[in-house]
Amino acid sequence: MADLNLVEAVREGLRQELARDRKVVVLGEDVAKDGGVFRSTDGLFEQFGPERVIDTPLAESGIVGMAIGMAVAGYRPVAEIQFSGFVYPAYDQLVSHASRLRNRSRGLYACPLVVRMPYGGGIRALEHHSESMEAIFAHVPGLKVVIPSNPYDAKGLLAAAIRDPDPVIFCEPARIYRAVRMEVPDEAYEVPLGEAKVVREGVDISVIAWGALVRTARQAAEQLAQEGVCDVEVVDVRTLSPLDTGTVLASVQKTGRALVVHEASRTGGFGAEIAAQIQEQALLQLQAPVRRVAGSDVIPPLAKLEDYFQPSMNLLVNEIRATMEF
Amino acid sequence: MADLNLVEAVREGLRQELARDRKVVVLGEDVAKDGGVFRSTDGLFEQFGPERVIDTPLAESGIVGMAIGMAVAGYRPVAEIQFSGFVYPAYDQLVSHASRLRNRSRGLYACPLVVRMPYGGGIRALEHHSESMEAIFAHVPGLKVVIPSNPYDAKGLLAAAIRDPDPVIFCEPARIYRAVRMEVPDEAYEVPLGEAKVVREGVDISVIAWGALVRTARQAAEQLAQEGVCDVEVVDVRTLSPLDTGTVLASVQKTGRALVVHEASRTGGFGAEIAAQIQEQALLQLQAPVRRVAGSDVIPPLAKLEDYFQPSMNLLVNEIRATMEF
Amino acid sequence: MPVTNLMTFNVSRMEVMDLDGNVDAGLMPDLSPEQVAELYGIMVLTRRLDERMLKLQRQGRLGTFARVLGQEAAHIGAAYAMREGDWLVPAFRETGSFIVRGIPVERVLQYWGGDEWGQHFPEGSRVLPVSVPVGTHMLHAVGIGWAMKQDRERVAVLTVFGDGATSEGDFHEAMNFAAVFQAPAVFLCQNNHWAISVPYGRQTAAASIAQKAIAYGMPGIQVDGNDVFAVYRVVRDALDRARNGEGPTLVEAHTYRMADHTTSDDARKYRPPEETAYWQERDPLERLARYMRRKGLLDEAREAETLARAEAEVDRVVAAYEAFPAPPPDDLFAHLYAEMTPALRAQRDALLAALGEGE
Amino acid sequence: MPVTNLMTFNVSRMEVMDLDGNVDAGLMPDLSPEQVAELYGIMVLTRRLDERMLKLQRQGRLGTFARVLGQEAAHIGAAYAMREGDWLVPAFRETGSFIVRGIPVERVLQYWGGDEWGQHFPEGSRVLPVSVPVGTHMLHAVGIGWAMKQDRERVAVLTVFGDGATSEGDFHEAMNFAAVFQAPAVFLCQNNHWAISVPYGRQTAAASIAQKAIAYGMPGIQVDGNDVFAVYRVVRDALDRARNGEGPTLVEAHTYRMADHTTSDDARKYRPPEETAYWQERDPLERLARYMRRKGLLDEAREAETLARAEAEVDRVVAAYEAFPAPPPDDLFAHLYAEMTPALRAQRDALLAALGEGE
Numbered sequence A, B: 001m002a003d004l005n006l007v008e009a010v011r012e013g014l015r016q017e018l019a020r021d022r023k024v025v026v027l028g029e030d031v032a033k034d035g036g037v038f039r040s041t042d043g044l045f046e047q048f049g050p051e052r053v054i055d056t057p058l059a060e061s062g063i064v065g066m067a068i069g070m071a072v073a074g075y076r077p078v079a080e081i082q083f084s085g086f087v088y089p090a091y092d093q094l095v096s097h098a099s100r101l102r103n104r105s106r107g108l109y110a111c112p113l114v115v116r117m118p119y120g121g122g123i124r125a126l127e128h129h130s131e132s133m134e135a136i137f138a139h140v141p142g143l144k145v146v147i148p149s150n151p152y153d154a155k156g157l158l159a160a161a162i163r164d165p166d167p168v169i170f171c172e173p174a175r176i177y178r179a180v181r182m183e184v185p186d187e188a189y190e191v192p193l194g195e196a197k198v199v200r201e202g203v204d205i206s207v208i209a210w211g212a213l214v215r216t217a218r219q220a221a222e223q224l225a226q227e228g229v230c231d232v233e234v235v236d237v238r239t240l241s242p243l244d245t246g247t248v249l250a251s252v253q254k255t256g257r258a259l260v261v262h263e264a265s266r267t268g269g270f271g272a273e274i275a276a277q278i279q280e281q282a283l284l285q286l287q288a289p290v291r292r293v294a295g296s297d298v299i300p301p302l303a304k305l306e307d308y309f310q311p312s313m314n315l316l317v318n319e320i321r322a323t324m325e326f
Numbered sequence C, D: 001m002p003v004t005n006l007m008t009f010n011v012s013r014m015e016v017m018d019l020d021g022n023v024d025a026g027l028m029p030d031l032s033p034e035q036v037a038e039l040y041g042i043m044v045l046t047r048r049l050d051e052r053m054l055k056l057q058r059q060g061r062l063g064t065f066a067r068v069l070g071q072e073a074a075h076i077g078a079a080y081a082m083r084e085g086d087w088l089v090p091a092f093r094e095t096g097s098f099i100v101r102g103i104p105v106e107r108v109l110q111y112w113g114g115d116e117w118g119q120h121f122p123e124g125s126r127v128l129p130v131s132v133p134v135g136t137h138m139l140h141a142v143g144i145g146w147a148m149k150q151d152r153e154r155v156a157v158l159t160v161f162g163d164g165a166t167s168e169g170d171f172h173e174a175m176n177f178a179a180v181f182q183a184p185a186v187f188l189c190q191n192n193h194w195a196i197s198v199p200y201g202r203q204t205a206a207a208s209i210a211q212k213a214i215a216y217g218m219p220g221i222q223v224d225g226n227d228v229f230a231v232y233r234v235v236r237d238a239l240d241r242a243r244n245g246e247g248p249t250l251v252e253a254h255t256y257r258m259a260d261h262t263t264s265d266d267a268r269k270y271r272p273p274e275e276t277a278y279w280q281e282r283d284p285l286e287r288l289a290r291y292m293r294r295k296g297l298l299d300e301a302r303e304a305e306t307l308a309r310a311e312a313e314v315d316r317v318v319a320a321y322e323a324f325p326a327p328p329p330d331d332l333f334a335h336l337y338a339e340m341t342p343a344l345r346a347q348r349d350a351l352l353a354a355l356g357e358g359e
């Protein structure tokens, strides 16, 4: 066991997969000597050399498009996009090719590719460095979308993503890259894709979250417990696509109330999908509407306004109260 | 009044806007001499010349990026993307710039741009020619998203979109380009953005639809009326962003039941947003879950399987029955 | 100090065979009479197939497709230069290349007939499916090339695309990545002078596609794309260099789209007939036939025989195509992921149930 | 017939001033002593500002920003060549260009301090905001250029970007569109030899950025980017040509990023110190000072005075920056659309209510 933060867990995950399978390669902007702008690939270039840890020219479509070719030819590329706000140029390659090669060739070719990216706000960054656009990937048939909320899951989900035979978008919440440390097993392990997890049991209301906001949800739950308001169950979605509807529904059927939380802007965010599914399948058990606590429908702001943008613990507490009082 | 189909209505809308304002220009692949692959710009090149109706090189990011510059400099570019499946290369320009220039410059610059594209399936086309990805635009703060369902609205919404001071994604359902003719006023007029419309009044259930499926919804409503099953209200959303929540909610509050219909794949489709909003704001009036009738979570298939992909009138009828019987 | 010349670049063009079928002996590639006859046979078959497919399309028995009329030398000559183990990463106007690479021709029809199974090529064929989004697939060739190099396989990748494709950003990124990583890839542009209705001169202000290689520090060469020997020669040399670790090459095959863009298009709307007439004289098949006649490799009997063999093959192919069963509805769901997700399973079951009810 | 040379291209480089400040009289642009002094003043101010901003950043009084140390001649000389009515379409490493174009310097700090109001430039300044997504903004310059031409305004557009930016597909599309539409645009690449940790040689296999113009049928030229006269001269000529309807130009300014990539970066991790030493000798500011001393335009007193003026201005700017009020929370919602949507109004009201409660 080692005490790791999320960025170190990602790095360990990458290191072990690189060591395990020579077909695994890491590529992207500044991933080699520089070790990535968040240091998530630090030391890998020195250990595995320039054929396995590859600095590319500055072109995101190029990175993903080349990785698709590598994947078709039997490799397991792990492409890094430096910030999720720069993935859009690669969106076409992901939607038009990575997600489709298997279907297009009726199984002859596959695209076992991982696209990692720091994601979300909270780091007082420049414009375009704080984006939460998971919804635009979760809507694409043929892609998988994974967002870990802690170091243990990050390492295990990353291993599972790399070993998965299909393309996976792997969003790493930059806000909690270094925020928490956790005991993480030294050996390689998988946290299976497609499984949500109840990270705090409760009986009164289900808060459904992913990424950095799982931590916020747990904090809100603790506060409300201490105040004796209610006993919150927190579900960490972990994989948005394919979504583990079963775990989410089981929780809501138990508690009768649900709140979905995300940092992405509200309209058309993935919270809508979860809310829609809950009411579709558990309407009669619902004692209150499924509310969403989400980023506003605005451009993620620069530092001075950042705190007004993201769902805060206080807001979450208030919204849980409101749902309880409905 | 003239009897026009949708593609002719679009063309008339473009013609009148080009004539009204010299700052309006049309650009895209094959829009000039060829008049567009669906003939929606036919004759405009001959009438307005090569400075107003502009064939571009084959590059969608280039088309939109250049149009952004034109818009910043005071023009009203109407860019055509040949099929919505080819808009992804331009997604970055739309998300990172078109939607943001006003916010980024705190109102100094604006981006009055329209991006038109044939959209959706039903035309037995090649791969990538049948996409319904409105959700990836409706989730982007700073963009507007419009999808007409008939010739009258198409012309009026297009005029409103061109005159709008902000960027508008304008999706034209290719399936009904020539399917229906309708009396359309000769003169220019606007159908305001951001207003949904009840296109069939009913008391038992609200079917919420847009684009080609509005027609399917009306047909289903007529059939169910004839069979004496129920009296369906059909709401044509028309503008997905900004969404006219008021009209949708008023309808559902009246009927107590709702069904959202779209061709885009179900998971993360814009139907989720509408379903989520309905239950958030009208839970107590709901007599049944808000079901979604949507495309499957698959790649839009080639011709041989196309009919299995799209929500059919029969499926809609069955789902309305199921909701009524809940 | 002042203004110095940093660098000088030359762009050259190769032609081997003139309009009358005379060849330059020094440049003529080393092809046996059997190989020349085989090339000719494939070109004839491709053209016959193209014509028959048009008929089928007009009769509603085939979907929209992209004709290859006039471009046979370019994409067949190039594919013919490939070796075993090489990869082909096509666009959508390379029917003849598919034939050369051993793809069952009925599959090609199956695909254009609207059935994804038409792209389930034989295992090991190393041919990627048709790529409809213009300009996007060349990046895949770079990644595959990288992988082959990493695997120490002495093979190369041929990727084919049009003049319009060179305007897309992905073309640029592919060329740049290929050069930076010295990928064993050959970029073959079938410059057929049109991208639907947009003529070459509106696509780029560059006098040639070949010169675009200079931007990447990559060799670029133009070749008479209606001269099958020149195309074969240039592409073969480029593939050899790629295999030998000497990096990528851009080849511009100067050719012409004799037909409409696709069967949905009508080129009369935008294209001057004189142009087509000019290129008619440069017909690649006729030119090869002239060479063969000169060399005694073709006489009336052999010509008729080749044609008859092609017709018979086309008949067989069409019959095989029309005998393919329609794909089952649950095919929609089966190939998204290696393992079907719960949501897809539910959606499939709902569809099958609805279809069952409908019966 | 055989292999013919289609075309020959030359790529040249311009230098006007050597390391000691001697200039080539034939190439030296026509700048008055006052103009030279002004240029020098702006370069000194820019450098002082850069240093002070670094300090502020280290003290937590400013956010992450991109330093311009060593690149003053390139982006100041270029902006200085612009005329009234010309547009500037910058990337994010052009602080000096902003100063030249009259953007209030405190705005620049306000922006890097995390306030969008820093990009609300004075009406009519014709300067676009900083563009963070690398390589994307040059297309906007093409569109603006097209619009200026259409409006029959005799102005030009200068767009600035880095060597890394040339790898993005949008660079390619912008260059191609500019050449096809003969947009009055000048593409200035500040080739500072690094894109964060990626050196020029890994960014492209091309020996120069200038030669990339050949791909588009556009003139391209390399210039010593640490020679302010050469940059001024080349960009001025290119802008003149653009204004005169002679189309776009690619200018590669060969320069060097003397500092870390941004204040979040540590270049020691990846960069050999020798390289920095080499470029230190080529410092653009020192070089200009040498010229001025030679010409009697600069002595110790004037140097001290220039420095003092710059310091005073920086003090003023920092004070003005720190006096800016924080933007109000509802600013988040106010600038998405010309008219706020109902959803945004509701979200704003909810936020303001929650903040009110919090008080």
Ligand SMILES: Cc1ncc(C[n+]2csc(CCOP(=O)(O)OP(=O)(O)O)c2C)c(N)n1
Pocket: B029, B058, B060, B082, B086, C093, C132, C133, C134, C135, C161, C162, C163, C164, C165, C166, C192, C194, C195, C196, C257, C261
């Ligand atoms: C990204 C993209 N944009 C637009 C289209 C529509 N389209 C199909 S083929 C074509 C022209 C292609 O021209 P070129 O690359 O020269 O190939 P050719 O058709 O001449 O073989 C266009 C615009 C597409 N398939 N993909």
Ligand SMILES: Cc1ncc(C[n+]2csc(CCOP(=O)(O)OP(=O)(O)O)c2C)c(N)n1
Pocket: A029, A058, A060, A082, A086, D093, D132, D133, D134, D135, D161, D162, D163, D164, D165, D166, D192, D194, D195, D196, D257, D261
């Ligand atoms: C599309 C995109 N990808 C990645 C980044 C992250 N990033 C910021 S600057 C930079 C390097 C830019 O290099 P260059 O264009 O040479 O400009 P320089 O920083 O040297 O001035 C990178 C990778 C970005 N801002 N945008």
Ligand SMILES: [Mg+2]
Pocket: C162, C163, C164, C190, C191, C192, C193, C194, C195, C196
């Ligand atoms: Mg072409």
Ligand SMILES: [Mg+2]
Pocket: D162, D163, D164, D190, D191, D192, D193, D194, D195, D196
């Ligand atoms: Mg640089």
